Amino acid sequence: MELLKQRIREEGIVLNNRVLKVDSFLNHQIDPQLFKAIGKEIADRYRNAGVQRIVTIEASGIALALMAALELDVPLVFARKKKSILMVDDVYHSVVYSYTKEENYDITISKKFLPAGEKVLIIDDFLASGEAAMGLAKLVKDAGDEVVGMAIAIEKSFQPGRERLENAGFRVESLVRIKEFKDNECIFLED
Numbered sequence: 001m002e003l004l005k006q007r008i009r010e011e012g013i014v015l016n017n018r019v020l021k022v023d024s025f026l027n028h029q030i031d032p033q034l035f036k037a038i039g040k041e042i043a044d045r046y047r048n049a050g051v052q053r054i055v056t057i058e059a060s061g062i063a064l065a066l067m068a069a070l071e072l073d074v075p076l077v078f079a080r081k082k083k084s085i086l087m088v089d090d091v092y093h094s095v096v097y098s099y100t101k102e103e104n105y106d107i108t109i110s111k112k113f114l115p116a117g118e119k120v121l122i123i124d125d126f127l128a129s130g131e132a133a134m135g136l137a138k139l140v141k142d143a144g145d146e147v148v149g150m151a152i153a154i155e156k157s158f159q160p161g162r163e164r165l166e167n168a169g170f171r172v173e174s175l176v177r178i179k180e181f182k183d184n185e186c187i188f189l190e191d
């Protein structure tokens, strides 16, 4: 997606050749026009997939997922992150390991917002290790739903996320794929 690449080139800040900060339009301040275009792009890629619900994870996934949900005209539900394990039986539950924070956290979705037998699209802002997406897929499967695919705004293709998800059988659509960080600049996969 050229528009998103352009914004990353103009405003993205690469820290220690490891993390891309996009706080000025995605992770902190949000550019509604850009997000509208992202929602349209995601919807276009999954227009014929029969998506009935979108699932994402708080916090940064929500705004992106909302734009796609609006475009596909389907409900959106976001998984909540919790620090401590709280086994309650009215939620689907999964454990996600955060490489950046080096800790496990729980993600949950109320059973009432994940009815069985639906086709679900999973959306997130970044794909790095794929931990969050795998955790979300587990919730969706536990609910008796089908994951029709995943849509990611920014994929760090040098990290194992995509391969993990594809090996697990998921369709992965990333709007921008980063091949590497070099001298604190983004090198995109198609360039």
Ligand code: G4P
Residues within 6 Å of the ligand: 018, 019, 020, 021, 022, 027, 057, 058, 059, 060, 061, 097, 098, 099, 100, 125, 126, 127, 128, 129, 130, 131, 132, 133, 156, 161
């Ligand atoms: P994973 O989600 O693919 O498993 O990756 P990882 O555990 O490494 O990432 C943890 C958090 O860091 C996630 O957000 C993820 O979206 C984000 N992240 C990973 N790489 C980058 C990067 O290069 N730049 C930015 N800006 N974020 C990155 P989170 O902690 O769950 O937080 P939230 O933003 O959704 O609240």
Ligand code: NA
Residues within 6 Å of the ligand: 027, 060, 125, 126
């Ligand atoms: Na994030």
Ligand code: NA
Residues within 6 Å of the ligand: 057, 058, 059, 060, 061, 124, 125, 126, 132
């Ligand atoms: Na995220």
